[in-house]
Amino acid sequence: MTISNAEWEIMRVIWTKEETTSSDIIEVLSHKTDWTASTVKTLLKRLVDKGYLVVKKNGRQFLYSPAFSEEESINKQVDDLFGKFCQRKHATILEHLLSETLMTASDVKQLQALLLSKETLEQVPCDCIPGQCRCQEHVEETR
Ligand SMILES: [Zn+2]
Structure with a gap:
């Protein structure tokens, strides 16, 4: 399953934090993008649907963690690129x-x-x- 450049930005935050909330991700990415909270949430939902993220409920919050390691995902991206x-x-x-x-x-x-x-x-x-x-x-x- 391929992952878009925008989804990749989200994954990088989650690999760094290991387990995090959408508000943490929005805060980190506000230094780099002008994405709204709803943009980030849409991307998170897509990543969950694609199987890249595992989500669990903690009280009223959703916690996101990666389903694949960063190294594994980098290798896949590079293999896909070289396959072209x-x-x-x-x-x-x-x-x-x-x-x-x-x-x-x-x-x-x-x-x-x-x-x-x-x-x-x-x-x-x-x-x-x-x-x-x-x-x-x-x-x-x-x-
Ligand atoms: Zn050839």
């Missing part, structure tokens, strides 16, 4: 991300270790339908 691109382009996209990403020495070390143990293929298979990338038209790649 030809598999053969993924390494180039990662090169771009690596050069743009701020890293510590220990981040670099971890990535180096990962790369050294990475299994490689003779050629990455194209997973596109004909006509949506150039791989299957035997057009020379520029790299």
Whole structure:
């Protein structure tokens, strides 16, 4: 199930607080958006319907907590995004991300270790339908 940019803003607050009320979310997001209380409540309802949030009643308040971890959800978002691109382009996209990403020495070390143990293929298979990338038209790649 995909999640909109607006819903993502809500999820970030809930992952940070772990369990929270709509008024807390409205307060946090007032620093970033001009959403009304009813906008936030609509988004919360949608997230509950999509199964991203668990809601429980505590007196007169509703408490919202995440149904999935932030890490799990980030990975899913990134997998969905990469799924939009030809598999053969993924390494180039990662090169771009690596050069743009701020890293510590220990981040670099971890990535180096990962790369050294990475299994490689003779050629990455194209997973596109004909006509949506150039791989299957035997057009020379520029790299
Ligand atoms: Zn392709």
